[in-house]
Amino acid sequence: MNDTLQQYIEKLNGLDIKNMYNNDFFLTWDKTDDEIMAVFTIADALRNLRERNISTRIFDSGLGISIFRDNSTRTRFSFASACNLLGLAVQDLDEKKSQIAHGETVRETANMVSFMADVIGIRDDMYIGKGHTYQKLVADSVTQGYEDGILEQKPTLVNLQCDIDHPTQCMADMEEIIHYFGGVENLKGKKLAMSWAYSPSYGKPLSVPQGVIGLMTRFGMDVVLAHPEGYDVFPEVEEIARKNAEKSGGSFTKTGSMAEAFRDADIVYPKSWAPFAAMEKRTDLYAKGDFDGIDALEKELLKQNAEHQDWSCTEELMKTTRDGKALYLHCLPADISGVSCEKGEVDASVFDRYLKPLYKEASYKPYIIAAMIFLAKVKNPQKLLKELEEGNKLRWRQ
């Protein structure tokens, strides 16, 4: 047995994960600390096996259904990679090619596409109050279908980004932090700045900043949320962050100054998002079909954004972080000043200096997704990891 894999298995032995079997993954704060650690550990274990060219297929056949209600490259490919790694074929539900417009219910569609679905991944992040609700409805529908004997397996729902949280992204971000600093045990007292940053585009979801403060307050770090006035996130998520921090022995604070957030920070996450109130208004306008109203709102928001062009991750600002060398994180793609726009979230020279950790950060996402599926599908993960190692089936016959 490979030593590193052995350590992962031993770690899992100490965690209570029995509720993950046959369950879903909506929001990180639905999960216990043990469950969150199990996802990181399984992700590492799957990566360890793959690096050693050992196949981790646990399915001989089966489907992973993806529903993307917003454009996506990296999440789409991460989901496809995770499914493939475990042996599932991806079938995309392209709502434009389907008959869904015909008026059928979510419950019906969910069951119709799931007869052989082992997992359903959904991205629905555009409208406040909608994405998470939709995901819940899909999960409830197929759970009902399973209980009624329609489906022979309960498809696991994996949240690939909703209006509230972006768990696969934020857990990949967090796994980068854990590896960068050499383990969860080294994070106590580290300062993380989740900061709004200027972007010339508009309407970016709140799920990343919310996901970050909702997850990263669990590890004893000092998490600071910084944004200009009016760019608040959901109060409920701030409340979760506060409770997490208290429990973990860290802190959660807010500031209206990017400079203050960055000062002596060990980790910085500068990223644009839309104000919560504006996103709510937009959802209402959309529901009413008031497209003139949406246009007007867009103009207003862009104007509001433009007042905060100084919220940018510049070289000057980076110098004020811990030893001038904070770990820079981003979910990508970033708005890079002078590259993708005149003035954006980050200086090109800063971004370029962090390419390797940024790409590494992204590279965890397929494994995080695969780990979420693995934990929902395998009753005794430690035993199966051992069997996979012992079976030693080559992933690739070189």
Added chain:
Amino acid sequence: MNDTLQQYIEKLNGLDIKNMYNNDFFLTWDKTDDEIMAVFTIADALRNLRERNISTRIFDSGLGISIFRDNSTRTRFSFASACNLLGLAVQDLDEKKSQIAHGETVRETANMVSFMADVIGIRDDMYIGKGHTYQKLVADSVTQGYEDGILEQKPTLVNLQCDIDHPTQCMADMEEIIHYFGGVENLKGKKLAMSWAYSPSYGKPLSVPQGVIGLMTRFGMDVVLAHPEGYDVFPEVEEIARKNAEKSGGSFTKTGSMAEAFRDADIVYPKSWAPFAAMEKRTDLYAKGDFDGIDALEKELLKQNAEHQDWSCTEELMKTTRDGKALYLHCLPADISGVSCEKGEVDASVFDRYLKPLYKEASYKPYIIAAMIFLAKVKNPQKLLKELEEGNKLRWRQ
């Protein structure tokens, strides 16, 4: 050996299915009673194996090609599921992304996409006289390609709905009937009402009502076709239904009254379709590129439909069926009064009461498609079923 699987194998032993090997599936009435029963039996056997977590992959690699010339959700996913269950990867021929418009022939395209295709599934149901003809041409083209040594295997054609029949749908419907009533032997004398129903939409294919009367008259049932004046189906298919009924000891009758059809019915299938003559006219207009003519025809048809709003599967009508409890069938999605439209094919309360059997009905489709492929690809199905059971390869390592 599992008892139920043993029974399926014994049933297959009594059927003459030698002509199914290396063959296609266009229309149910091309097939003998033995062949039809073999599809139901293999579908049940594959489901039995999957329920017991035994892999039914008969392909280690290979492609299933899908061509959807009309939108589709459930048939698309059913085909994808069936292919996946047997080990094939699905490759969709999206005619918009291809160079087909360039002027190449069907024969050429069919061969070009089939070098490693084991099955081709086609949905082409929009124009009278076109869909079946196109499917035949594709099948002939690849059969020729196989005989010429271009293709190393003859791809099996599976009709995923044409202008004449919808065999995968109607066989799934029929399998629901068989299981609901506890076996084919219990169907003698049961009354089935295939009835037109009002829908505010227009131009629905005739392939479902035709497929239903063409198939369900084979089992000794009393099949009644009901529709308003002018909503006739193909006379050729009615002729088939009549002959089937005669041979099976059942009956096939027609009526202009939904109430008469529903009275004491054991099974009801209320569904909208377009009049055959109108669909022929539409095909001609389309061929001439007369889009004004098509618009005018559409308005005329919607107006004609609107005269028959009383053709709806209401609670009142359901009460007149056998013990007020006829099995309600639909291919889905249905036009539900007060849900997807103001007034439609069925009352919401009726539809909701039958959700479980409706979803179960739909759940047979992937297995029916898989069974059609299995029978075309496997010389000795009984032997292979035994080997799959004995091999006991897990579909999913839980």
Added chain:
Amino acid sequence: MNDTLQQYIEKLNGLDIKNMYNNDFFLTWDKTDDEIMAVFTIADALRNLRERNISTRIFDSGLGISIFRDNSTRTRFSFASACNLLGLAVQDLDEKKSQIAHGETVRETANMVSFMADVIGIRDDMYIGKGHTYQKLVADSVTQGYEDGILEQKPTLVNLQCDIDHPTQCMADMEEIIHYFGGVENLKGKKLAMSWAYSPSYGKPLSVPQGVIGLMTRFGMDVVLAHPEGYDVFPEVEEIARKNAEKSGGSFTKTGSMAEAFRDADIVYPKSWAPFAAMEKRTDLYAKGDFDGIDALEKELLKQNAEHQDWSCTEELMKTTRDGKALYLHCLPADISGVSCEKGEVDASVFDRYLKPLYKEASYKPYIIAAMIFLAKVKNPQKLLKELEEGNKLRWRQ
């Protein structure tokens, strides 16, 4: 051991292919004669195994990424077939469904889609100076990602057509020639005419004629390039063709007469393409966003084309070839006079007479692509071919 497979293995034993491992395939003229012969030989070996129903999956999981920046049917399906044959699932990067427009760099996207990618196939043939450059950039990006530890494997780049070469097409064409004439050793002194032909469409890539003269001059044949004045190909590729011919003991000549090219030819490849200079101009106009200029250029080019309607592969012209029976090649789809257009590249009667060899020619492409991947992924191809034969895993359990 099957005799034919044994011969392929022995042939491979005599070839120096060590540089192919972990490498890419951009242009045939990057490769040595040994490497080119290895691709043909592996393609034949994979076909031999598949014909004998032996699985050639060398991957238990893994992704093949496809990027099509131009429409495609046969190349898309050939790539999908090749990936499937080796055990890879295809994931298409549809740039319209992605967030690429957002401004991210090629380096970023290339890495983001490649975490589990074993091969990337790209078609980008529309703009002079762009396609090959883009492919190189993608390959460099993922090679860097591999070296940086971001990717656990180096994805192999396969050129599915660029602005310069179309290696998978031309090698499939060449494999048809080799098999048609019974082996490479029989090609010395054979005359091949690569000729421009009239088409009523406009802007066809130069990569096919260039790929043909760049590859087929390596086998001792007399290759003639014929085109009207103004339809020159890249001078650099002509230079390669000249050097190849010299080295192989064949010849490379140019003529302004289709009749001269066809006279006594053993092989003819009449095909339309756009003039190199015009394509350069179009690229510039496109870069400037000058769409009026592009429209004007298109009209001008169509007019210029129309002056050469006599450049067509007619029955009369075919009679002047060797015994009137030259092998007719085309990459398909062809512009067929009286079929896909009034007057085009070839007479319908000529085209129809050659359907079998034309389809056979196309059928080699999946195997050529699979061979390119196989050689990049397998350190000791001969050993693995032996193991696949001995393992005798059925592709299809009949």
